[in-house]
Amino acid sequence: MKQPDRVSAFPRQMHTLPLSWLSLSVGKRLLIVALSYGLGVAGLWFLFPLVHNGASMFLPIVSACWLFRYRGLLISLVLNGIAFQLTYLFLLRGMLPDHAFVEGGIIGFGTSLGLGLVVCWLRTAVDLVQVARQQALAAEQERLLTLLRERQATLAYEQQRKINELKDQFLLNVSHELRTPLTMLGGSLELLSELDEHLDPLKRAHLLQEALASQEELVDLVNRVLDATEIPLAKLEAVRVHQILQEVLAQLAPGDVQAYTIRLQVPEQVMVWADPQFLRQVLLNLLTNVFKYVPTQTEIRIEAAQADPSSPVCLSVQDAGPGIPAEELPLLFEKFVRLKRDLAGSTRGTGLGLYICKQLVEAMGGRIWVESSGHLGEGSRFCVTLPPFSPP
Numbered sequence: 001m002k003q004p005d006r007v008s009a010f011p012r013q014m015h016t017l018p019l020s021w022l023s024l025s026v027g028k029r030l031l032i033v034a035l036s037y038g039l040g041v042a043g044l045w046f047l048f049p050l051v052h053n054g055a056s057m058f059l060p061i062v063s064a065c066w067l068f069r070y071r072g073l074l075i076s077l078v079l080n081g082i083a084f085q086l087t088y089l090f091l092l093r094g095m096l097p098d099h100a101f102v103e104g105g106i107i108g109f110g111t112s113l114g115l116g117l118v119v120c121w122l123r124t125a126v127d128l129v130q131v132a133r134q135q136a137l138a139a140e141q142e143r144l145l146t147l148l149r150e151r152q153a154t155l156a157y158e159q160q161r162k163i164n165e166l167k168d169q170f171l172l173n174v175s176h177e178l179r180t181p182l183t184m185l186g187g188s189l190e191l192l193s194e195l196d197e198h199l200d201p202l203k204r205a206h207l208l209q210e211a212l213a214s215q216e217e218l219v220d221l222v223n224r225v226l227d228a229t230e231i232p233l234a235k236l237e238a239v240r241v242h243q244i245l246q247e248v249l250a251q252l253a254p255g256d257v258q259a260y261t262i263r264l265q266v267p268e269q270v271m272v273w274a275d276p277q278f279l280r281q282v283l284l285n286l287l288t289n290v291f292k293y294v295p296t297q298t299e300i301r302i303e304a305a306q307a308d309p310s311s312p313v314c315l316s317v318q319d320a321g322p323g324i325p326a327e328e329l330p331l332l333f334e335k336f337v338r339l340k341r342d343l344a345g346s347t348r349g350t351g352l353g354l355y356i357c358k359q360l361v362e363a364m365g366g367r368i369w370v371e372s373s374g375h376l377g378e379g380s381r382f383c384v385t386l387p388p389f390s391p392p
Contacts, residue, residue: 029067033076036063037083044087057084061112065119073116080112185214234275234363238389241304241315242268244276248283252291259296266304271389272313278360279386282368285353286317286382294321294379312366312385319379324372332370333358361386 024032036059043056057080064072064079188211192204199207245266249257272279290300298320305314324332331337337351361368365387372380 024067033060033064033067033072036060037079040080041083041087044084057108058112058115061116062119065116066123069120069123073113073120076116077109077112081109084108185211185218188214234278234360234365236273236275236364238391239272239274239276239279240268241270241272241279241313242266244279245283245302248280248287251280251284252287256291260290260294261297261299263299263301266302266315270304270306270313272386273389274364274366274386275360278364282357282360282384283317285357289353290317290319290321294319298379306388310388310390313388315384315386316381318381320377321379322376323374323378324370324380325374326372329370329372333368 040057040060043059047056060083061073061076061080064076066072068075188207192199192207192211242264245264249262287300294300300320301316301318303316303318305316306312333354335352335355337355358368361384366385368382368384370380370382372378
């Protein structure tokens with residue numbers, strides 16, 4: 001504690017000192033009363049010859065009454081009388097006439113009795129206030145516990161409701177995703193089964209190609225769901241970002257790549273500490289989303305920036321699409337979340353791609369977020385930060 005704090009706290013401690021005596025043990029209270037008697041007798045010894053006043057004996061009266069209430073009053077009156085007599089016999093005799101001592105003793109006894117009764121009343125009032133305060137604190141604590149239980153029940157309800165919503169959304173998305181490839185797969189196999197002898201080789205090859213494409217789409221859907229349930233441990237190594245981007249662009253369908261103007265502004269020397277497979281999947285998911293939701297013949301800008309060699313590398317993908325509404329931005333990286341406008345559209349999706357991206361980026365020690373004004377044509381900017389690679 002700083003010195004000014006100690007100075008300001010000292011008056012508060014002195015103010016609450018008598019109240020702290022209420023919780024002392026019997027032995028400590030008796031010790032305080034004994035010390036007060038020592039001070040009272042010392043006051044008689046040193047002050048009475050000067051002022052002819054025995055007021056110092058009020059100190060043990062006050063201490064005994066405050067610490068033991070009415071029992072302390074009775075005992076202190078007796079002890080005060082004994083102490084005054086002994087002090088008079090051995091120290092004070094001859095300083096005043098005997099009748100003055102008698103009158104002083106009677107006045108002192110009456111004053112001590114009155115003072116003791118006032119202190120005992122104050123102590124009783126303080127006890128009542130303390131009891132009322134403890135009862136109020138107990139009631140307030142019970143009220144807070146009730147509020148806490150209600151809050152926990154509300155949170156549990158909200159969590160369960162959210163889980164149910166996610167479950168319903170998952171079933172809706174997955175059933176929607178499964179329906180189309182299953183229908184196509186079933187139709188192709190049915191035609192092959194019923195009309196195989198009557199089909200020409202070209203038509204048969206086309207049906208087989210459609211069946212295989214549907215099967216691959218189903219496998220991809222299952223893999224995405226499995227990826228969302230368990231993210232493997234990242235195998236970190238030095239990765240050149242420009243090289244990974246070139247590999248990802250080569251994996252994409254040439255028609256999709258040629259339908260956009262891709263501006264690649266990633267210096268070849270930029271390197272990160274990452275899992276190359278994780279980074280490929282993240283970039284592949286981000287670019288696939290662009291191809292699904294952003295109009296063709298627009299620009300896609302991919303940039304990498306680093307303030308200094310020890311700073312994280314910020315990799316961003318900027319599109320010129322419809323943007324994302326501000327109220328939906330916080331939910332974008334949750335499980336099974338899709339934009340409201342996409343749910344009503346024909347574009348299919350499970351709502352797992354960005355969730356998986358977030359898990360993969362965080363597994364590599366990075367962070368992912370999105371920036372968007374929500375205005376048509378201004379698009380969205382997905383940003384990924386990754387730890388830099390620092391050569392030894």
